[in-house]
Amino acid sequence: MTSYASVSELIRGEAPDSPLLCFSPASINERVKQFLTHFPGETGWAVKSNPHPLVVRAVIEAGIRAFDVASRHEIDLILQHCPSATLHFNHPVKAPEDIAYAWHSAGIRSFAIDCPEELEKIDAVLDGAGEEARRDTVLTIRFRNTRPAGTGNYSFDEKFGARPGEAAGLLRRVAGLGYRTGLTFHPGSQNRDPESYATLVDLARGIAAESFARGTAALAHINVGGGFPCFYPGGPEPELKTYFAAIANAASSIACPIICEPGRALVAESANLLTRINLRRKDDPRLYINEGIYGSFMETPFVDFQPPVRAYSADGRPFPEAGTYDDFQIWGATCDSLDRLRMPVSLPSAIGTGDFIEFGMMGAYTNATATHFNGMEPARLIAIDEITSWPVGATAAQIHCE
Numbered sequence: 054m055t056s057y058a059s060v061s062e063l064i065r066g067e068a069p070d071s072p073l074l075c076f077s078p079a080s081i082n083e084r085v086k087q088f089l090t091h092f093p094g095e096t097g098w099a100v101k102s103n104p105h106p107l108v109v110r111a112v113i114e115a116g117i118r119a120f121d122v123a124s125r126h127e128i129d130l131i132l133q134h135c136p137s138a139t140l141h142f143n144h145p146v147k148a149p150e151d152i153a154y155a156w157h158s159a160g161i162r163s164f165a166i167d168c169p170e171e172l173e174k175i176d177a178v179l180d181g182a183g184e185e186a187r188r189d190t191v192l193t194i195r196f197r198n199t200r201p202a203g204t205g206n207y208s209f210d211e212k213f214g215a216r217p218g219e220a221a222g223l224l225r226r227v228a229g230l231g232y233r234t235g236l237t238f239h240p241g242s243q244n245r246d247p248e249s250y251a252t253l254v255d256l257a258r259g260i261a262a263e264s265f266a267r268g269t270a271a272l273a274h275i276n277v278g279g280g281f282p283c284f285y286p287g288g289p290e291p292e293l294k295t296y297f298a299a300i301a302n303a304a305s306s307i308a309c310p311i312i313c314e315p316g317r318a319l320v321a322e323s324a325n326l327l328t329r330i331n332l333r334r335k336d337d338p339r340l341y342i343n344e345g346i347y348g349s350f351m352e353t354p355f356v357d358f359q360p361p362v363r364a365y366s367a368d369g370r371p372f373p374e375a376g377t378y379d380d381f382q383i384w385g386a387t388c389d390s391l392d393r394l395r396m397p398v399s400l401p402s403a404i405g406t407g408d409f410i411e412f413g414m415m416g417a418y419t420n421a422t423a424t425h426f427n428g429m430e431p432a433r434l435i436a437i438d439e440i441t442s443w444p445v446g447a448t449a450a451q452i453h454c455e
């Protein structure tokens with residue numbers, strides 16, 4: 054293994070011709086610590102945000118022991134790295150075979166549902182396991198906000214979630230069958246409105262009150278989901294502590310534990326993506342890089358945030374921050390014309406073919422969603438000790454290349 058002291062040295066030493074995700078476990082530690090210290094309940098992690106084994110290990114080493122899993126593969130992955138983990142199978146729509154695998158083989162006792170049909174699937178899997186099986190299992194009803202607060206980015210409420218009235222009926226039915234019960238929601242990814250969590254916790258309290266004389270005391274938990282943002286330089290996102298305060302405030306009269314399962318907020322800031330410019334045409338604002346929306350940039354067409362950038366020349370020297378800059382269009386590596394970044398990117402006017410662009414905050418929903426379209430390999434993830442920070446902070450240090 055070769056180690057490099059900076060991105061500049063990495064470029065000089067390796068001249069990487071394919072994209073690299075430079076990943077820092079130390080950054081995960083920092084974010085996990087914030088949640089473990091200040092979130093008013095238990096913090097889990099949504100594995101789907103980055104299932105790379107190095108990332109999974111870093112999250113576990115940072116102290117996370119509860120996980121939102123969406124598939125058999127994620128179940129096996131987490132149990133392989135942390136056999137004592139608590140797993141919540143919170144995908145609201147599951148294959149019957151996966152429910153059976155989760156309950157019988159992996160010992161999972163927590164599932165999310167949002168309709169009677171999904172309840173029937175789970176009940177059929179447990180049929181024959183006896184009343185004790187139901188008593189051991191928490192079914193958490195996913196509900197949706199019927200008046201979404203407009204959190205700035207994509208909502209999950211069109212795809213999943215019972216209306217509050219339906220959720221109350223389902224909760225009663227689930228409890229009547231002998232299961233333990235919970236409530237959950239997802240307030241929209243990269244959420245920018247801490248009060249939307251408070252609104253949804255209030256809604257959960259109302260649903261529990263409609264269902265049970267004991268209200269929230271009858272619940273095993275309220276899961277406030279993911280959605281917590283990461284922080285782009287100069288972005289409009291409030292600080293995490295504002296979200297924690299809003300949740301703590303709304304939860305002060307709740308009689309059951311509060312849990313959460315962020316994805317992006319724990320891992321987005323832990324990786325930067327190093328890409329190379331494969332072509333700049335003369336007098337043309339289009340730059341063609343060796344990565345794109347079928348790789349690490351899958352999310353960019355759908356969101357209004359864009360990673361910060363830093364430019365390096367082909368021999369690894371960072372372009373000066375104070376030079377002349379222009380707006381460029383970034384086009385992706387495949388032949389597909391959809392393959393481009395939606396927003397223009399400000400880069401040194403002199404940038405050209407063979408130079409490098411480092412994109413920050415690329416640790417969530419990047420390698421996790423990358424494809425092999427056009428025969429191209431997803432970006433390789435490598436470990437670094439310290440990550441480049443923005444706006445003008447330290448550049449990455451101690452990069453380890455196999």
Ligand SMILES: Cc1ncc(COP(=O)(O)O)c(C=O)c1O
Nearest residue numbers: 099143242279280281315316317
């Ligand atoms: C059930 C569930 N929980 C948590 C998350 C994580 O969301 P985020 O990355 O916005 O925190 C997701 C994302 O898809 C999800 O589906």
